[in-house]
Amino acid sequence: MKVNEAELLISAVRQDQYPKNGLPEIALAGRSNVGKSSFINTLVTRKNLARTSGKPGKTQTLNFYDIEGRLMFVDVPGYGYAKVSKSEREAWGRMMETYFSSREKLRGVAMIVDSRHSPSALDVQMYQYLKQFELPVLVIATKADKVTKNKRPKHVKNIRETLELEKADNILLFSAETGQGKEDAWKAIQAMIG
Ligand code: GDP
Numbered sequence: 571m572k573v574n575e576a577e578l579l580i581s582a583v584r585q586d587q588y589p590k591n592g593l594p595e596i597a598l599a600g601r602s603n604v605g606k607s608s609f610i611n612t613l614v615t616r617k618n619l620a621r622t623s624g625k626p627g628k629t630q631t632l633n634f635y636d637i638e639g640r641l642m643f644v645d646v647p648g649y650g651y652a653k654v655s656k657s658e659r660e661a662w663g664r665m666m667e668t669y670f671s672s673r674e675k676l677r678g679v680a681m682i683v684d685s686r687h688s689p690s691a692l693d694v695q696m697y698q699y700l701k702q703f704e705l706p707v708l709v710i711a712t713k714a715d716k717v718t719k720n721k722r723p724k725h726v727k728n729i730r731e732t733l734e735l736e737k738a739d740n741i742l743l744f745s746a747e748t749g750q751g752k753e754d755a756w757k758a759i760q761a762m763i764g
Contacts, residue, residue: 571638571756571760572615573613573614573615573637573638574638575636575637575638575639576614576616576619576635576636576637576638576643577635577636578619578633578634578635579591579634579635579636579642580633580634581631581632581633581634582631582632582633582634583630583631583632583665585668585669585672588632588634588669588673589634589636589642591636591642592675593636593639593640593641593642593675594641594642594675594677594763594764595641595642595643595644595673595675595676595677596641596642596643596644596676596677596678596679596680596759596762596763597643597644597645597646597669597670597676597678597679597680597705598610598643598644598645598646598679598680598681598682599646599649599679599680599681599682599696599700600648600649600681600682600683600710601648601649601650601690601692601693601696602647602648602649602650603648604648604682604683604684604712605682605684605712605713605746606620606645606648606682607620607645608712608746609680609682609710609712609744609746609755610635610643610645611746612744612746612749612752613643613752613755613756613759614635614637614643619635620633620635620645630647630658630661630662630665631647632644632645632646632647632665632669633645641759641763642675644669644676646666646669647662647665649662649692649696650690650692666699670699670700670703670705671703676705677706677762677763677764678705678706678707678708678759678762678763679700679705679706679707679708680707680708680709680710680755680759681693681696681697681700681707681708681709681710682710682712683709683710683711683712683729683733684711684712684713685711685712685713685714685716685717685722685725685726685729685743685744686713686716686717686725688728688729688732689729689732689733693732693733694732694733694734697709697733697734697735701736706738706739706762707735707736707739708739708740708741708742708755708758708759708762709729709730709733709735709739709740709741709742710741710742710744710751710755711725711726711729711741711742711743711744712744712745712746713745713746713747714743714744714745714748714750714751715745715747715748715750722743726741726743729741740758742754742755742758
């Protein structure tokens with residue numbers, strides 16, 4: 571999909587702030603600094619639509635992007651900051667719970683992981699959390715440019731096994747550096763929105 575128009579509609583915290591345009595939605599999840607903003611920016615061919623490297627302590631919001639009036643990307647705040655307080659973590663949890671349990675147009679989640687490493691315990695938890703809501707999950711193994719080509723299949727296999735991916739869930743190698751996986755990511759996203 572070639573995207574010419576993408577726009578941040580709102581950074582929402584409360585449910586009554588979510589857009590009411592009725593577009594199908596794909597949420598994007600991943601631990602902070604994994605490359606989530608770069609993934610979004612690559613898919614929509616923008617340098618800076620999604621802010622890269624949000625810092626802890628900033629307001630944690632759900633960022634709703636209108637993509638060509640055809641779908642929405644919802645950037646959910648990165649998990650796994652070392653330095654957030656208990657109350658911030660609880661607020662994050664409540665916001666996620668409300669969003670994932672109530673959003674009718676949510677069709678699936680792209681979960682970004684680092685292709686170089688085994689998924690962390692937090693990645694595993696996140697995958698299990700998403701599956702509680704019975705959401706289709708597309709795993710994006712990013713920074714593939716940093717893994718030697720002949721080692722990539724082994725890394726993909728390890729991620730699939732560590733996350734205990736369900737059969738129906740796909741995993742794709744991706745690189746914001748080289749654009750690898752961009753077409754396949756769009757295909758998978760379009761399949762999820764139907
Ligand atoms: P976010 O916090 O998950 O949104 O992560 P960012 O998109 O801000 O990326 C974190 C860092 O990883 C930045 O320095 C990016 O330039 C870098 N990065 C992101 N994607 C890739 C990639 O595919 N390849 C390489 N080599 N670096 C990447």
